[in-house]
Amino acid sequence: MSTTQAPQVHGRQPDDTGAFGWLRALGPRGRRAFGGAFGGYALDSYDYFTLPLSMVAISAYFSLDNGQTGLLTTVTLVVSAIGGVLAGILADRMGRVKALMITVITYAVFTVLCGFAPNYETLLVFRALQGLGFGGEWAVGAILVAEYASAKHRGRTLGAVQSAWAAGWALAVLVYTLVFHFLDPDTAWRVMFWTGALPALLIVYIRRNVSDAPHAEELRRTSSERGSFTAVFRKDLLRVTLFATLLSTGVQGGYYTLATWVPTYLKTERGLTVVGTGSYLAFLISGAFVGYLTGGYLTDRIGRKNNIALFAALSAAGILAYTNIPSGANGLLLVLGFPLGFCMSAIFSGFGSYLSELYPAAVRGTGQGFTYNSGRAVGAFLPTLVGFLSDSWGVGGALVLGAAGYALAALALTGLPETRGKELT
Template structure:
C-alpha cells in the first residue's frame, strides 16, 4: 500500500481557507443566468427588493394619476393653464422637502420604517385629493402628497442597495427603478378605463381613491421586511446622528454639490421632454398620435427596457460612463424629435421606443451610485437630499421654457442645457463600481 505523505502546514491552511465557509459565498459562486442578481440575494434581501419595487411602482402610480385626471379636473374646477400646471409644480417642489426630511429619518429610525412612513403619506393624501371640494383644497392635498412622494424612493433604494452584492448592485437597483414604468402603465390602464366608463365628474375622484392601493403594501412590508443586519445593529446602539450639514463638510461637500447638479441636469432634461415635447409635436408639427394609447404603449415599453438594460451597463461599464452614454443619447433624440417632418405620425411612433428607452435608462444608475457615494451614517441624508433637491430644481427647466422668448421651441435649448449640466457634474464625482457599502 502506498504510504501517505504528510501535508505541509502552509498547504493545509490554503486547503482549509479555500473551502467556502458561509452560505453567501457558496451562493454567489453557484448562481448564474440573467436573474443571478436576484437569486444571489439573501431571503431578507429578496423581501426587501419586493417591498421597494412595490413601493416605487405605487409611488409612480399615485403621482401619475394627476396627469391622467387633469382634463377632467380642469373642467370641473374651471382652471386656467397656470393653475393646472401648478398642481404638478407644487408636487415636485414639496418632494424636495419630503426628500430632505425622509433622508434624516432614514439615518435615524431606519430604512424600513421610513419606507412605511413615506408610502403611507403619499397614499393618504392621494386618496384625500379625490375628496377635494375646491382648487385650494386639491392644491394643499397635492402638496402634502409630494412630501411622501419625495421620500419613498431613497428609503427603498438604500434598503435594497445594502442587501445587494457589489457586482450586481447596479442591476438590482435598475430593476427597482423599472417599477416606475410599471406604475405608469397601471395608471394609464386604470385612468383610461375610468374615463371611458364613468362620468367625468366622478371618474377623476375614483382615480385618486385608487391611490389607497399602497395600504396593501404596508401590510407586506410591516410583516416581512427588515433593515440589513449591520444597520439594525447601528440603530440599536443609538449613536448620535450627524446633522444635515454633515454632508457639506470635509470630503463630502464636493460629492453632495456635484451629485445634486447631476440630478438637477438629468431631471431638468427629462421634465423638459415630458412637459413640452408633446405640446410642440401637436401644435408645431401637427402630429395627432401623441398621447394615444399606441404611442404611450411604445413609450412605456421603451422606458421599462431602458431601465433594465442600463442596469447591465452600470455594472459592466461603470456608473459614470453609463450616465454619459444616456445623457448624449437623450440629447440627440431630443434634437431628432424637434426636427420630425410635418405630419409624420408613423415616424413619431417608431421613435417613441428609443425616446422612452434613453430618457428613462439614465435614471437606472442613481440608486446604486448615490448609495455608494456616502457612508452608512449619512447615506439616507445624502442620497435623498441630492436626488430630491435635484428633482425640485429640475422642475424649473420646463417652467423656464414657458417664459422663454423662444416659446415651445426653447425645449431643445433647455433640454440640452440639462443634460450638459449632468455631464459637467460627473467631472467632480468618482467612479464607485464594485464598492462595498460601509
C-alpha cells in the same frame, strides 16, 4: 471588506452569474426587501402619474392656463425635496423599513384627497403634501435594497428596482384609458386620484415581511452621527453632496419635463384621442422599462459615470428628434417613443447604486435623500417654465428645454468619483 467575504456577512452569493443571479444573490430576506421596494416605487409612480394624465381635464375643470397647470407638478416636486430629506433622516435614525412605510402611507393619503379638491388652491395644497411621501419613497427603498446587494450586482439590482417606475406608469395609463373612456372628464380625473389608495395594501406586506439588512443596521445604530443633516456637508462630503445635487437636478429636470408635458403635447398638438394617447405612451413606457433594466446592466459593466454620460447625450438627442417630427408623421412619433423612453430611463438605473455608494451607512439615507430630492426640486422648475413658454413657443417647442437638463447632468459628473465595485461601509 472584499466581495468574496460578502456571503458570510450578508448571506449573498455574488459569484452567481446567471440571468437572475442578482436576484438569487440577495438571499430570502433581500428578495423580500426587493419586493417591498419595487412595489413601493411602482405605486409611487402610479400616484405621481395620476396628475400628468389628468391635466387636460383638470385644466378645463378649473379653467387653468398652462402656467397654473405646470405649477401643480412643480409644487409636488419642490415639496418632494423636503419629504426626501426628512425621509432620509428618518431612515438613518429609525431604520429603512419604518421610513419606507411612512412615505407610502403619506403619498397614498394625499393622492386620494386630491380627488376631493373643491378648487384649484386646495388641489395645489394636497398635491404639495403628496410630494412629502413621493419624495422620500425612492431614496429609502433604494438604500434598503442596496444594503442587501453585493458590489458585483448592485447596479442591475437597483436598475430592477427603478424599472418599477415604468410598471407603475403603465398601470396608471391603463387605468386612465379605462376611466376616461367610460366616465365624463369632470368625474374621471377625481376617480383617477381616488385609485391612489392602492398603495395602502402594500403596507401590510412590508410590515409582515421586510426588515433592514443586518450588517448595515448595525453600522447605522452604532454610529454617533446617524441621521445628521449637517454631516453630509462636512469637509470630506461637501464636494460629493454639491455635485450629486447638480447631477440630480439635470437628469430630473429633463425627465420630469417630458413626463409632465408629453401627454398634453400628444393631445393638444398632435391631435390624439384618449385611446390614441395611451397607445403612444405604451411605446414610451415599454422603452422605459427595457431602459431601466439595460441601464442597470451597463452601470455594472461600464461604470456609474459612463452610463449616466452616455444616456444623457442620447436623451438630449431624443428630445430634439421627438419634438421636431413634422405634422402628419404620427407613425414616426410612435416609433421614436420607444428609444426616447429607453434613454431617459436608462440614465436613472445607476442612481440608486451610485448615490448609495457615495455615502457611509450612518448618513446614507440623509445624503441620498437630500441630493436626489433637492435636485428634483430645482429641476422641477423646468416643467413650469415649459408651461409658461408653451403659450408662445407651443408645448413641443418648449419641451426642448429638457435637453438643457441633460447637458447640466453631464457637466456635474466631472466633480464626482467613480464607485463601481465599491463595498458599502
